[in-house]
Structure formats: C-alpha cells, structure tokens
Amino acid sequence: MDRALEVSGERTKKAAVTKALQEFIARRQQRRVLDLMGKLEWDQSFDYKAERSRK
Template identity: 45%
Template sequence: MTINLQIDEALVQQALAVSHQQTEQTERDVVEQALREYVQRRQQMKVLDLFGKIDYDENYNYKQQRHQ
C-alpha cells in the first residue's frame, strides 16, 4: 500500500540512529518497524487488561497436572 505522509524528518533520523540494525535501513523500513512495535505493544496492553478478570478454579493443582 502506498501512503504519502509528512513525518518529522528529525524523528525519522533519530529512529534510524537508534535502530541498531546490521544492514542499512531505509525510512520505509523504520516506519514499518515502528508500526509493528506499536501493534505489538497494543496487543500486550490488551493482555495486561485481563489480569484479575479471569476466574480460575482455586482447587487447581498445577503440580499434579505436570505429573500426568
């Protein structure tokens, strides 16, 4: 997909500088990596929201399950 965006050039250059990639990255590579990290972070936040909301059986014995 082709999208034309105006992105702060200094921000892109800073992202290139901190990317620590072995190969030469393009601006496109940096933007794609930023989007991947953004999506991953949002998915992690959804999982964190579940803590304390899932009921479990208090009599569950994980040690017994391991031996089966």
C-alpha cells in the same frame, strides 16, 4: 526520522516505519492482556501438567 533510523538500526525509512508499527501493535496487544489481569476467573484445581501428559 533520523533519530528513528538511528535507534531502530534500520537502513531505510520504510523499514524503520514498518518496525515502529510492528512494535506499536505488539505493545497494544500486550496492554490488552494486562488489562485482563484480575478480570478472569481461574480454576485453581486445573493441572496443566496433567493435561500435557495426555497428548
């Protein structure tokens, strides 16, 4: 716990644990996105710049 407090820069155990859980969740969500790489079909003709200018 002391190391977690030191590395996180947080002052309380609760804040360090909260920060660690937030980072854990963010990493898991990123992993899910990475797992999708190569599995989605992209429309090569889609022009995102043209879509932006319509708004």
